[in-house]
Amino acid sequence: MPSSPLPLDQLPIRRLTSADVLACADLSEDRGWTREEYKWGLLLTAGIGYGIDDPSGKGLVSACVVTSYGPGLAAIGMVLVAERYARRGVGRRLMRQVLAEAGDTPLTLYATANGKPLYEELGFAGVGLSEMLLGRFAPAGPAPDRPVRPATAEDLPAILRLDHEVFGVDRTAMITRLPAFADHLRVAEEDGEITGFGALWPNMDTHVIGPLIARDTATAQALVASLAAASDRPLRTDVDSRHEELTTWLKANGLEQIATTSIMIRSLPGLPGDWRRRFAPLTVAAG
Template sequence: MSTPLAEVPIRPLTLRDLASCAELAADRGWPPDEHKWRLLLTAGTGYGIDDPNGTGLAAVCVVTRYGTPGAGHAGELSVIGMMLVATHHERQGLGQRLMRHAMREAGNTPLALYATRFGQPLYERLGFTVIGQNVKVRGRLLSPPPQDRLSPEGITVRTATAEDLPAIVRLDTEVFGVDRTLMITRFPAFAEQLRVAVDGSDVVGYAATWASTDADVIGPLIARDAPTAKALIASLASSTDRPLRTDIDARHEGLLAWLKEHGLDVVVTSAVMVHGTDDLPCDRGRRFAPLTMATL
């Protein structure tokens, strides 16, 4: 006789759970993207509830911690992502159990997440508040102007090198508001492409693509301004024949309009939510897209 689901403990996930995480994502209609799960489970901490029937995982979530532990409210942030419950176990309180566990583990550290319209009511009950909106777009970038015409005067977009990594980390910390070094230093191995926008000797923007099941995902995307962001996107698009997908902060209306004019369609809009803080520490004017919706 199997253990009642309510009595199955929450446990940390390891890389041995990669296949089960991918299967659970596919069960919910999400891309399985096993290499993304590998990144999340090495750069963050996964929590799961085993299916008592012995058929994989009944529910999972991942917490990615940024900043220096002990740095205090302004120097730390935890992001909750990949909250998934198997379809045959939904509406049994597993999502709430995992969320409360993740919140206890975070302690006093501010929390952030992207919420689907289905998950938002749960997060609101747990004390999360909406601070913004995120727009997912997908498609092929059609006939953008040449990159050299998009780039602001003095800006060069090129493939990043190992020597650029310290500058990328510095820019990311400045714009994101907390230190993400442990995540950023994994980009060269994870990303299909990594580009920088350079003004003289200064890195003023960077962007990457990574391969999902159905598209190349642009993220993160950090840039001095919208024209620089467009030049980075055009550079990345020029090196792939696959559809593109990205998640743009809804406040960047001009960039969203440009993407739609050039062939990308809105897929879904989701809420940006926080707990334990009034807002994200980032510079929203230069932060255009996250690495993934699981990591912010």
């Protein structure tokens, strides 16, 4: 077991930057996660990263990222502790620092079964479940007939308005990164009104569908089908389990549930916005 000249609860916490992407990816790999360097790059640019360095110089002991959406909400993600330091209070130390800096800002996160007890201890409450689905999309039949097209620069103001309405807080700083971050960004449009949008972005050997915002399930299905047709990789997405019709359809079209996570929040009774039109996040790490 590694030793340190300082007790673990006194190891300094520092801000991570984009220069720490590889160290964060190494930490992910250490815990059996995929490296996800591309996603780490987005999160460390759009959010605030926190890390604890190993006193022995062996990379990071722990890390996490906080994505702020103003005073109304911030999301905590990628909470990791190196295997050699697991179950020694390092994660709790990092989280307490994050909570102290957040102050009164409501916080949300997606918790695994292993992490949920710690988050409950820190004042988070479960408000729902998310299903992670993965597989090659193989259409079992035609998608719903909803007009879907590639997004253009002129669509961005309407996308931002719709996202703000559905997500409940302003995500301009994140959503405006989508055209460059995603391989494909599609909108659903009816009678000149944008009724939904979805992005397809690369993550290791998969494509992730998210965010997925839509007027109804049929529109969400049309967006998924359009994005899937643009990919030659397995697809992954994380769908709010209340959207049973969408998850059933995805499973019928080749995807399988590989994990579930608890959607948790602190300092609010529930997430803001309209969950009925919020089908999948950009990534669970960003809320």
